[in-house]
Amino acid sequence: MYEITFTKTSLRQLKKLEKAIQKRVIATLERIRLFPYKYASRLREFDYYRLRIGKHRAILDIKENPPRIIVLEVGHRKNIYESL
16 A cells, blocks of 8 residues: 655645535545556656646656655645646
């Protein structure tokens, strides 16, 4: 099972979201812990993955040794890709 960690930026972005959306993001991350590659899609120009959570996205870095999912950014789909 993969461990989930947040960067300072992603934690700050998550706290700015509404409570219902925060719960949805966390629940979705917990759900993908066993098979993250099944649910996350690889970004074309970067070595990161994106996870769709309704109208929001999470940018992830998935490491194998030790198994870990690093949440890099969380936000609305129209704004999330600008900072990459």
